[in-house]
Amino acid sequence: MPDRRIRLLFAAAGVVATALLPPWPEGAAAEGMTADGAAASGTAMLDEDAKARLLAQATARGELPVIVGFVVADLPVDEEGADVRPPDPTEAEQRRTAIARVRARLLAELGVRADRRGVLSGPGVHTVKVYETIPFLALTVEPEPLARLLANPLVSSVQPDAAVPPL
Numbered sequence: 021m022p023d024r025r026i027r028l029l030f031a032a033a034g035v036v037a038t039a040l041l042p043p044w045p046e047g048a049a050a051e052g053m054t055a056d057g058a059a060a061s062g063t064a065m066l067d068e069d070a071k072a073r074l075l076a077q078a079t080a081r082g083e084l085p086v087i088v089g090f091v092v093a094d095l096p097v098d099e100e101g102a103d104v105r106p107p108d109p110t111e112a113e114q115r116r117t118a119i120a121r122v123r124a125r126l127l128a129e130l131g132v133r134a135d136r137r138g139v140l141s142g143p144g145v146h147t148v149k150v151y152e153t154i155p156f157l158a159l160t161v162e163p164e165p166l167a168r169l170l171a172n173p174l175v176s177s178v179q180p181d182a183a184v185p186p187l
Contacts, residue, residue, distance in 0.1 A: 066178065071170045074178060078163040085147065085160045088169060089177035092122045092155045116152050123150060123157065126174055130165050 078084035132142035140148035144162035151157070158181055161169065169175050 066170065066175075071178075074170065074180070075163055075166060077180065078161065078166045083144075083160050083162045084166060085158070085181035086166070086169075087177075087179050087181045088126075088157045088159065088175055090122055090126055090155050090157070090174050091176050092118050112153075119152065119155050122155065122174060126157070126172065129172065130168065132159075 074084065074086070127140065127142075127148070130142050130145050132140050132145050132148060134140050140150070142165070144165040145159055147158075147160040149158040155176075160181075166178075169178055
């Protein structure tokens with residue numbers, strides 16, 4: 021029963037998160053790539069001031085916990101860019117596979133690997149949390165890997181992972 025509640029919580033978080041994100045880039049195909057094989061551009065959605073603020077926070081603290089959204093271009097979205105939940109188990113599995121491929125590529129580019137216990141970390145990156153059904157990662161990064169994330173075309177959003185009080 022707890023697994024079901026956790027899955028429902030993440031599903032709800034995915035609906036909320038995708039409703040707040042800007043639309044996916046037009047013309048994008050599978051695995052965050054455009055039809056011509058180039059990476060679909062996600063970081064263009066982050067303004068330079070926001071990037072500079074994140075880097076300044078990471079530099080001042082030495083590291084920064086962040087939530088990273090990434091482009092998985094073959095995920096079904098409606099005309100406003102909101103996530104459309106797959107109606108059947110086959111499509112749900114395809115969705116998880118597409119998310120896993122892009123997530124693995126992004127983590128590999130950061131040098132993140134699993135240790136003997138399965139804990140993910142890499143140079144300047146630790147406390148990595150992955151999600152199977154939504155295209156997001158939560159991790160703590162030092163300034164240099166954060167700069168690489170902010171420059172990565174697969175990244176659609178980066179925000180500090182901080183508690184937000186209820187309204």
